[in-house]
Amino acid sequence: MNKVSTRGGRALYGCVAAVTALLTAVGCAAQDTDPTLVRVAAPASRPVVPDADRQAAATGTTALGVDLYHSLAGGSAAGNLVISPSSMANALGMLLPGARGRTATEISSVLHSALPPDRFAAALGALGRDEQARADADRTHLREGDAVWTQKGFGLRRSYLEKLAASFGTGVHAVDFRSDPEGSRRAVNDLVRRQTDGEIKDLFPSDAITPDTRLLLTDTVTFKAKWQHAFDPGATVDGPFHRLDGSTTTTRMMSHQGSYGYAQGPGWQAAELRYAGGHLAMDVLLPASDGFPRFAKSLTAARLSQLLGNLRDTELDLALPRFTFDSQESLNQTLAQLGMATAFGAGADFGGIPADAGQGLAVRSVVQKAHIAVDEDGTTAAAGSGIAMGATAAAPSRSTAFHADRAFLFLIRDLRSGQILFLGQVTDPAR
Known part of the structure; x- marks a missing residue:
């Protein structure tokens, strides 16, 4: 049904970022022959992006991911968790060009x-396009799509739309939130579901889109990849996994002996499992017994970068549990505490979005839903990020044992740019 321009592909399953805005305005860009699609032409050429800017964006995404991890997990026995730093960065990155003044400064700070x-x-x-090219070379399924959803007749600043088209390859859908909010919600959710191969369903719940809704921004990332070195299902056996509370559960433990990136330090080990093609990898960070809370609490973006920089090819006797779980988080308080408080209040300034700059906008809710599944063949994952906005009133040769039989952290990243697509912790794979 509805079409949308897509930018690149990604693999591990579906990351979705969404921004909802409630506004009032008039005017609309000229529609395409498709009654739901408004085409906004990007500039004749994409902006030139220096390598330093690419690296800065990837580094910022990592730092945002670590901040979100600490806020949501806190290194405690909070349970299994998976988030998508790249999805949230893309959602905020699409919103940022429309922000002004202190609102823009605070969003940039969070990023x-x-x-x-x-x-x-x-x-x-540019990071997305680069990662897509590497995934294509690896024959890995990696796909990303972005779109703007707007109320029919509602005016958006053309310069804002052109920036999104140039950077993210967005298409624009005109729907009738005012007269048919439920039908509009189904249309948005259906596109997200299809873009993520069915992994993200009902991104927006029944009460998230109302007759006052005027704007949504959606970003989807889908990823599915096979291991470079697959685990033999015949070698998977029941094994113990030690929970943070001291109890033990039985889980299906995969095993493989081979060469992996490996590093260790006082109280921790790290192993890197590459996906086929070698450009994407899952890194498993394994604290010592009883050391998980302390290790997780001390993790910073700088320490993570240093730790990953020490990985060296090592022959490992590797054991890793199969795991599948979902996370759903509300991020209003988290982002406000991280420094983005103005965006949630009457003083928010998103004057660069509506055609009528006098219309006020403020963020009302930010959520993220995510899913991850790891087995002998590879990894699939999904994540959805939503930002709802409302109108304001105003090398060793010997084998080293690496047995992830206790709580551990994991991340999935692009090895060239370092951008983290997914980040989380496993405290009970049998849950």
Whole structure:
């Protein structure tokens, strides 16, 4: 049904970022022959993105991911968790060019970016295209799509739409939130579901889209990849897994002996499992027994970068549990505490979005849903991020044992850019 321009592909399953805005305005860009699609032409050429900007965006995404991890898990026995730093960065990155003043400054701070908003958005877009090219070379399923959903007759600033089109390859859908909010919600959710191969269903719940809704931004990332070194299902056996509370559960434990990236330090080990083609990998961070809370609490973006930089090819006797779980988080308080409080209040300034700059906008809710599944063949995962906005009133040769039989952290990243697609912890794979 509805069409949308897509930017690149990604593999591990579906990451979705969404932004909802409630506004009032008039005017609309000229529609395409498709009654739901408004085409906004991007500039004749994409903005030139220096390598330094790409690296800054990837570094900022990592720092945002670590901040979100600490806020949501806190290194405690909070349970299994998976989040998508890249999805949230893309959602905020699409919103940022429309923010002004203190609102823009605070969003940039949460994104750990010193780049101007337009350059940050362009850098995120370039990262996505670069990662897509590497995934294509690896024959890995990696896909990303972005779209703007707007109320029919509602005017958006053309310069804002052109920036999104140039950076993210967005298409624009005109629907009738005012007269048919439920039908509009189904249309948005259906596109998200199809873009993520069915992994993200009902991104927006029944009460999230109302007759006052005027704008949504959606970003989807889908990823599915096979291991470079697959586990033999015949070698998977029941084994113990030690929970954070001291109890033990039985889980299906995969095993393989081979060469992996490996590093160790006082109280921790790390192993890197590459996906086929070698450009994407899952890193497993395994604290010592009884050391998980302390290790997780001490994790920073800088320490993570240093730790991953120490990985060296090592012959490992590797054991890893199969695991599948979902996470759903509300991020309003988290992002406000991280420094983005103005965006949630009457003082929010998103004047760069509506055609009528006098219309006020404020963020009402931010959520993320995510899914991950790891087995002998590879990894699939899904994540959905939503930002709802409302109108304001105003090398060793010997084998080293690496047995993930206790709580551990994991991340999935692009090895060239370092951008983290997914980040989380496993405290009970049998849950």
